[in-house]
Amino acid sequence: MSCRSRCAYARRPKLIVMSEKPQASGESTLTVVLALLVNLAIAIMKAVAGVLTGSAAILSEAAHSVADTFTEALLLTALRRSDRPADRRHPFGYGKERYFWSLLAAVSIFASGAMFAFYEGFRTVFGEPEEQTRPLVGYIVLGLAFVLESVSWTQAFRQVRSESAAHGRGFWDFLRVSDDPTVKTVFLEDSAALVGLLLAFAGLGLHQLTGSSLWDGLASLAIGVLLASVAYVLARTNRGLLIGRQADPVMVKAIWRRLGEVPEVDAVVDILTMLIGTDRVLLCARLDFDDALTAHQLEDACVRISAELRAEFPDLDEIFLEPVPRTDPELRRRVLERYGDLG
Structure with a gap:
């Protein structure tokens, strides 16, 4: 998509969700x-x-x-x-x-x-x-x-x-x-x-x-x-x-399900997580967005999704959202090498 680089990073909103x-x-x-x-x-x-x-x-x-x-x-x-x-x-x-x-x-x-x-x-x-x-x-x-x-x-x-x-x-x-x-x-x-x-x-x-x-x-x-x-x-x-260990698999699966419920997202292509400290997780989510979205709508969606994820998962410290096509063969190859065939 044309706005891929502009929407690769969802900036942190001013609202900070407190955790324990x-x-x-x-x-x-x-x-x-x-x-x-x-x-x-x-x-x-x-x-x-x-x-x-x-x-x-x-x-x-x-x-x-x-x-x-x-x-x-x-x-x-x-x-x-x-x-x-x-x-x-x-x-x-x-x-x-x-x-x-x-x-x-x-x-x-x-x-x-x-x-x-x-x-x-x-x-x-x-x-x-x-x-x-x-x-x-x-x-x-x-x-x-x-x-x-x-x-x-x-x-x-x-x-x-x-x-x-x-x-x-x-x-x-x-x-x-x-x-x-x-x-x-x-x-x-x-x-x-x-x-x-x-x-x-x-x-x-x-x-x-x-x-x-x-x-x-x-x-x-x-x-x-x-x-x-x-x-x-x-x-x-x-x-x-x-x-660089992956975050708790239970949390990763919950994030995957949550992103799959977002109306602007057609498919969750890949999710990468890494622990960058105690109770601190870096998240990179590769998503296939609805092609009908404009660049402005896509940017707004990225910011909103980031805020919603932080509210639901306080351990998320940095969130990167990358729009990608689900049919990209190179990306699919890397996902298969990492996780195998997820069905």
């Missing part, structure tokens, strides 16, 4: 700050207990908590920097910074926590047997750490549960597709921390019962495997978000 983004961001900050304070206190307790008891598992858990503390600091940086508004150099904003710093947090868990746990485990298993001292101190510290860690875990669990309910998804399904890596990171690392404490407790107890430090070393190795697994899951999640 500031509230969600504030809850994420609370979750991260609470986890940071808890992990810092736990790290100090574990380090002291590890030195007093000589337990490799407790020392590994101390390194685990130190790694978690660094992780929370990186997540706070992610929350602060990703909320900056768009500017000339970054016209789509800084939302993806949250994914970058969260990726560094995953690296921190592996480098600071898992590697030290592996080192302590191998040193204990293959080195000279070590005598256990003051195991009662270890039991007390691990018990206190479990209580404190449960407080942080409960806050993360509540946030995931409330957000999953708001999105109409199951708990684990929401955790899998969530575009907020901060709360996912805190929940997974707190869950790993609780499991790690149980492993350390088992290693300490079996060492005391059998007199063999082998169990302590094996517990340390198990903690290393646990941390490496969590780091891998988080790194894979943030890699996908940094590359």
